[in-house]
Amino acid sequence: MSRTEISTLGEFGLIKHLTQDLKIKNGTTKYGIGDDCAVLQYPSEKQVLVTTDLLMEGVHFDLTYMPLKHLGYKSAMVNLSDIYAMNGMPKQMTVSVALSKRFCIEDMEDFYAGLKLACDEHGVDIIGGDTTSSLTGLAISITCIGEADKEKVVYRNGAKETDLICVSGDLGAAYMGLQLLEREKKIFESQQTSPNGAPTEAQPDFAGKEYLLERQLKPEARRDVILKLTEAGIQPTAMMDISDGLSSELMHICNQSNVGCRVYEDRIPLDYQTAVMAEELNMNVTTCALNGGEDYELLFTVPLACHEKIQEIKEVKAIGHITKKELGCALISRDGNEFELQAQGWNPLKE
Numbered sequence: 001m002s003r004t005e006i007s008t009l010g011e012f013g014l015i016k017h018l019t020q021d022l023k024i025k026n027g028t029t030k031y032g033i034g035d036d037c038a039v040l041q042y043p044s045e046k047q048v049l050v051t052t053d054l055l056m057e058g059v060h061f062d063l064t065y066m067p068l069k070h071l072g073y074k075s076a077m078v079n080l081s082d083i084y085a086m087n088g089m090p091k092q093m094t095v096s097v098a099l100s101k102r103f104c105i106e107d108m109e110d111f112y113a114g115l116k117l118a119c120d121e122h123g124v125d126i127i128g129g130d131t132t133s134s135l136t137g138l139a140i141s142i143t144c145i146g147e148a149d150k151e152k153v154v155y156r157n158g159a160k161e162t163d164l165i166c167v168s169g170d171l172g173a174a175y176m177g178l179q180l181l182e183r184e185k186k187i188f189e190s191q192q193t194s195p196n197g198a199p200t201e202a203q204p205d206f207a208g209k210e211y212l213l214e215r216q217l218k219p220e221a222r223r224d225v226i227l228k229l230t231e232a233g234i235q236p237t238a239m240m241d242i243s244d245g246l247s248s249e250l251m252h253i254c255n256q257s258n259v260g261c262r263v264y265e266d267r268i269p270l271d272y273q274t275a276v277m278a279e280e281l282n283m284n285v286t287t288c289a290l291n292g293g294e295d296y297e298l299l300f301t302v303p304l305a306c307h308e309k310i311q312e313i314k315e316v317k318a319i320g321h322i323t324k325k326e327l328g329c330a331l332i333s334r335d336g337n338e339f340e341l342q343a344q345g346w347n348p349l350k351e
C-alpha cells in the first residue's frame with residue numbers, strides 16, 4: 001500500500017485535494033469551501049439546527065479495528081443522528097481534523113471517502129473545516145447544520161402523561177459489536193507477544209456476528225424513520241437519539257419533561273445476534289440493551305391516540321408509556337417486577 005506524507009501537499013494542498021470534487025446539493029448553501037467563511041441562506045419560516053461533536057482517538061474510537069473509511073462514515077452519522085433527533089433534516093457539515101505524523105494522505109482519503117458517502121446518502125454539503133497537526137493521534141470535530149419547520153422541531157421536554165414511548169430498530173447490538181471487537185483485539189495482542197515470537201495465522205472469527213460488527217462500525221442515522229413519521233402525520237412530543245443507552249436517554253426525556261415512565265422488558269427490541277453474543281459473554285441482554293451505547297436509534301414519545309399509526313410503522317416499536325413524575329422511571333421485568341431505571345450510560349467524563 002502506498003504512503004504519501006502529508007507534508008508533500010501541505011495543509012492547504014491537503015484540504016484542496018480532499019474537497020476538490022465536492023458538489024453543492026442544497027439551495028441553502030450559497031457558498032461552500034473556498035473563502036474565509038461558507039455562506040448559508042435559510043428561508044425565514046425554517047429553524048436552523050446546529051450540533052457539534054468531538055471525537056478523540058483512544059477515547060471514542062480505536063483504529064486497531066476501526067478502518068478510517070468507517071470512522072469517516074460513523075463520525076458523520078453521529079452528527080446526522082442528532083439533527084434527525086430534533087425532527088429536522090441535515091443540510092451542511094464542517095469537518096475539522098487534527099492528525100499526527102502517523103497519518104498519510106491515503107489515510108485521509110479513506111476517512112473522507114466514508115464522510116462523503118454518508119453525506120451523499122443524506123443530501124448534506126461539506127462546506128468547510130480545518131486541518132492541523134496533533135502530537136498524539138487523531139481528533140475529529142464535526143459540526144452539522146440542519147433545518148426544520150418551526151412547528152415541527154421536537155425537544156426533549158415535551159413528553160406528557162399517557163404518551164407512548166417508542167424506539168426505532170433494535171438495541172444493544174453496537175455494544176455487543178464493541179465487546180466482540182475488544183475481545184478479538186485482546187486475543188490478537190496476546191498472540192503478538194507470544195514468547196517464541198512465531199508468526200500466528202489466527203484470524204478473528206466473526207461468522208454469524210456480522211450484524212453486531214456492522215452496528216458498531218457502520219451505524220445508520222434514522223432518516224427513514226423521520227420520513228415515515230412525517231408521512232404518517234405523527235408529530236412526536238419528545239425525541240432524542242440513543243447514543244449513550246436507552247436507560248440514560250429515557251431519564252433525560254423524563255427529567256426534562258417532568259414526568260415518569262414505565263418500560264416493559266419484553267417489548268425492548270433485540271436482534272437475535274445480540275442475544276446470542278450476550279449469552280456467550282455471560283451478560284444480561286436487557287442490561288446491554290438498556291445501557292449499551294451507540295445504537296443511534298431514535299427514542300420518542302407520541303400521544304396515545306397515535307397507537308395504531310405507530311403499529312403500522314415496522315421500523316418502530318412501542319415499549320412503554322409516560323406516567324406522572326411521582327411514579328419515577330421503571331422497567332417492568334418479564335416476570336412483572338418493577339426495577340428503577342438507572343443511568344449507567346457511557347460517559348467518558350465519569351469514572
Ligand SMILES: [Mg+2]
Pocket residue numbers: 081082085240241242243
Ligand atoms: Mg443526541
